[in-house]
Amino acid sequence: xxxxxxxxxxxxxxxxxxxxxxxxxxxxxxxxxxxxxxxxxxxxxxxxxxxxxxxxxxxxxxxxxxxxxxxxxxxxxxxxxxxxxxxxxxxxxxxxxxxxxxxxxxxxxxxxxxxxxxxxxxxxxxxxxxxxxxxxxxxxxxxxxxxxxxxxxxxxxxxxxxxxxxxxxx
Amino acid sequence: xxxxxxxxxxxxxxxxxxxxxxxxxxxxxxxxxxxxxxxxxxxxxxxxxxxxxxxxxxxxxxxxxxxxxxxxxxxxxxxxxxxxxxxxxxxxxxxxxxxxxxxxxxxxxxxxxxxxxxxxxxxxxxxxxxxxxxxxxxxxxxxxxxxxxxxxxxxxxxxxxxxxxxxxxxxxxxxxxxxxxxxxxxxxxxxxxxxxxxxxxxxxxxxxxxxxxxxxxxxxxxxxxxxxxxxxxxxxxxxxxxxxxxxxxxxxxxxxxxxxxxxxxxxxxxxxxxxxxxxxxxxxxxxxxxxxxxxxxxxxxxxxxxxxxxxxxxxxxxxxxxxxxxxxxxxxxxxxxxxxxxxxxxxxxxxxxxxxxxxxxxxxxxxxxxxxxxxxxxxx
Numbered sequence: 001x002x003x004x005x006x007x008x009x010x011x012x013x014x015x016x017x018x019x020x021x022x023x024x025x026x027x028x029x030x031x032x033x034x035x036x037x038x039x040x041x042x043x044x045x046x047x048x049x050x051x052x053x054x055x056x057x058x059x060x061x062x063x064x065x066x067x068x069x070x071x072x073x074x075x076x077x078x079x080x081x082x083x084x085x086x087x088x089x090x091x092x093x094x095x096x097x098x099x100x101x102x103x104x105x106x107x108x109x110x111x112x113x114x115x116x117x118x119x120x121x122x123x124x125x126x127x128x129x130x131x132x133x134x135x136x137x138x139x140x141x142x143x144x145x146x147x148x149x150x151x152x153x154x155x156x157x158x159x160x161x162x163x164x165x166x167x168x169x170x
Numbered sequence: 171x172x173x174x175x176x177x178x179x180x181x182x183x184x185x186x187x188x189x190x191x192x193x194x195x196x197x198x199x200x201x202x203x204x205x206x207x208x209x210x211x212x213x214x215x216x217x218x219x220x221x222x223x224x225x226x227x228x229x230x231x232x233x234x235x236x237x238x239x240x241x242x243x244x245x246x247x248x249x250x251x252x253x254x255x256x257x258x259x260x261x262x263x264x265x266x267x268x269x270x271x272x273x274x275x276x277x278x279x280x281x282x283x284x285x286x287x288x289x290x291x292x293x294x295x296x297x298x299x300x301x302x303x304x305x306x307x308x309x310x311x312x313x314x315x316x317x318x319x320x321x322x323x324x325x326x327x328x329x330x331x332x333x334x335x336x337x338x339x340x341x342x343x344x345x346x347x348x349x350x351x352x353x354x355x356x357x358x359x360x361x362x363x364x365x366x367x368x369x370x371x372x373x374x375x376x377x378x379x380x381x382x383x384x385x386x387x388x389x390x391x392x393x394x395x396x397x398x399x400x401x402x403x404x405x406x407x408x409x410x411x412x413x414x415x416x417x418x419x420x421x422x423x424x425x426x427x428x429x430x431x432x433x434x435x436x437x438x439x440x441x442x443x444x445x446x447x448x449x450x451x452x453x454x455x456x457x458x459x460x461x462x463x464x465x466x467x468x469x470x471x472x473x474x475x476x477x478x479x480x481x482x483x484x485x486x487x488x489x490x491x492x493x494x495x496x497x498x499x500x501x502x503x504x505x506x507x508x509x510x511x512x513x514x515x516x517x518x519x520x521x522x523x524x525x526x527x528x529x530x531x532x533x534x535x536x537x538x539x540x541x542x543x544x545x546x547x548x549x550x
Contacts, residue, residue: 026244026483054371057486058495058512067501075497075510077484081371081385084392088484108374111520119208134201134549143209150213 005029007051007087014044023088030088035099038076038091042105045078045087053078053087056102059112061093061120065146070094072120076102098123119144138164171534173202179276179538180545184522188531196526196534198519203549211509215475216242216316219509224310226513227547229272232265232301233489234547235314240395241485241496242316245478246450253441254318255397260331260434261304261313262396263427267338268297269490269542270420274345277417277539281358286348293341296334303327316476317451318444328435335431342424349417359414363525363537366411373524374517377492378423379541382408382415389488396487401433413540420542423490450476475504491515491542513547 008031011019018041021032033041045053058077065071070092078087093099101124102109113124114133121142124130132139141148154166173183181202187195207226211219223234236258243250250258271294275287298308304327305311305320313320323331349355365375367383380387386405390398406422408415444451452471453464480502486495492514499508518541525537 025481026247028483030482055376056374057493058484058497058510060497060510060512062499062508062510077495077497077512079486081387086393086484086486088482106374107372108517108520111516132201134204136201143206148209150209 005085005087006083007031007045007053007085010048010051011041011044015040028086028088030090032090032092035074035091035093035097038074038089039100039102039105041089042076042078042102045089046105050082051080052082053080055079055081056106056108056112057086059109059116061116061122061144063120063144063146068092070097072122074099074116074122093122098125100125101127103127118142121145136164138166140166173199179543182519182538182543182545182548184534184538186531186534191530191532193526193529193531193534196523198522200519200545201549203545205550207550208509208511211506213505215504216478216506217472217475219506220312220315221310224312225546226511226550227269227489227491227494227515227544228309229269229544230265230490231310231312232261232314233487233494235312236262236396237485237487237489237494237496239314239316240487241483241498242478243445244483244485245481245498245500246316246447246476247479248317248445248447248450250318250396250445251442252397252437253439254443254445256434256437256439257319257323257443258314258396259398259401260323260431260438261301261319263430263434264297264300264331266427266490267424268294270424271297273420273490273539273542274417277536277542278349278355280535280539281355283348283352283355286345289341289344293338296330300327300330300334303330317447318442322443323438328438331431332435335428335435338428339425342421346421350421356414358536359417359540360412361410362413362529362533363540364410364412365521365525369524370411370521373521375492375521376517377489377514378416378419379411379492379518379521381406382419383411384409389486389493393486395485400437401430403430413536416540416542477502477504478506486512489514491544491547492518511547511550513550515541515543515545516548516550519543519548 018037019031023030057079062073072093074091076089118132154168157165157167171184173181183199185197207222223238224231226234271290275290278286301311302308305313367385370380370383384407388405406419408419452468457464458468478500482499484497486493495512497510498506501507526534
């Protein structure tokens with residue numbers, strides 16, 4: 001994959017200035033776009049007949065606390081079943097900011113967005129069901145944030161009848 | 171249904187909304203097995219993450235090791251020697267067979283056939299013995315390491331693999347005699363849990379589930395890794411995307427894996443099993459015992475870990491269940507800054523509702539079984 005990744009050319013043609021940065025390293029191409037552009041960029045990449053990035057391989061967040069201006073980065077790994085190429089679309093999100101959901105483009109984004117929400121505390125606007133996915137409803141905090149302690153903040157000492165009770169870790 | 175229902179293959183709870191016997195809604199609830207592997211991985215050195223990957227998909231540990239090792243090697247820019255690549259392919263294909271054997275045994279048992287599971291575990295035992303000979307462990311071998319494989323395949327193990335590849339096709343015929351034309355099996359599986367390729371891709375489904383729709387999907391072929399481009403094999407495709415086709419696809423995959431193992435054994439030439447990179451690979455044990463320089467070197471790699479250049483990669487491989495991807499962000503230290511794991515079962519399970527809607531309650535068992543989920547990798 002070179003600088004002339006076909007997707008970047010197409011994106012520049014359709015929405016000039018939408019690609020903020022191009023990262024080419026380790027044989028992979030990634031682009032950074034504004035969070036408000038994610039939806040239209042994804043839609044174009046998916047629906048363009050020649051690109052056809054129709055599979056959302058993976059979606060997740062990264063916490064860059066103290067390392068970047070905006071705390072979080074969301075990473076969309078796209079795969080084209082037509083050309084067998086990959087493209088990484090990234091967008092930066094600050095704390096307490098929300099991002100438009102892409103579940104209307106790929107239903108595959110449903111659970112990964114929920115997971116991202118519970119692990120990082122990022123809101124997805126318009127997501128059909130923003131419930132916690134892997135942790136329990138009473139869970140306090142966002143485990144994959146860098147400031148969340150490895151051992152957790154509290155442990156469950158009783159469940160069931162008395163409701164969930166937590167003991168704080170020192 | 172669940173979380174302790176025997177047909178959910180682990181701790182999965184599914185909320186079913188029924189109209190009589192017909193399913194209106196099927197909502198899976200996950201997380202009973204959540205161990206925070208992604209968080210744990212951020213706090214361990216690159217080498218220490220390998221045992222964690224074993225515990226994602228406990229039926230296909232070798233391929234999990236492989237996916238992770240390939241991702242880190244991409245960051246390091248390591249070139250694998252020929253022999254290590256061939257051993258990796260052989261182990262990955264053996265893993266595929268043993269995973270499919272467990273799938274078939276349990277799936278068929280769910281639907282009511284008692285005998286196949288006995289046969290499946292009989293053959294699986296042989297693969298487990300091979301793993302024990304090669305890696306020293308049966309279930310969580312942590313065999314494929316960053317930069318190579320841990321221990322060579324000796325002639326004894328090689329003979330055992332060859333003998334297994336010789337006898338196994340006969341056993342596949344035994345399973346097929348029991349099932350392929352069995353009217354009860356066909357009634358329970360044909361036309362059940364149908365999905366079209368378009369829907370499946372939209373839902374992020376990969377692996378045999380997608381292939382059963384007749385869609386040409388196989389990362390080993392389209393995005394080859396670890397030398398798969400040097401092997402002769404074809405796409406294995408189904409037609410209707412139902413439970414029966416998923417069964418057919420997996421049976422054919424087992425035959426294909428045997429073929430790949432045979433090709434691999436032919437390619438297995440003497441040579442190094444580790445990449446030539448002293449910064450990543452510890453020195454051999456005899457040297458550590460006799461040479462102080464090697465001892466210090468060994469100590470440094472084990473205690474501090476090796477440093478990985480800054481950057482990010484996404485490496486995907488084809489596991490028995492579909493696309494397994496590791497997205498690793500490195501900040502240049504000896505611990506990964508972020509490890510995001512895309513596990514195939516997680517994405518595949520999202521299709522459950524589409525597959526089960528409008529079917530009968532009894533079909534849910536067949537559908538969950540046919541997706542071949544492993545809760546270890548769903549809950550992470």
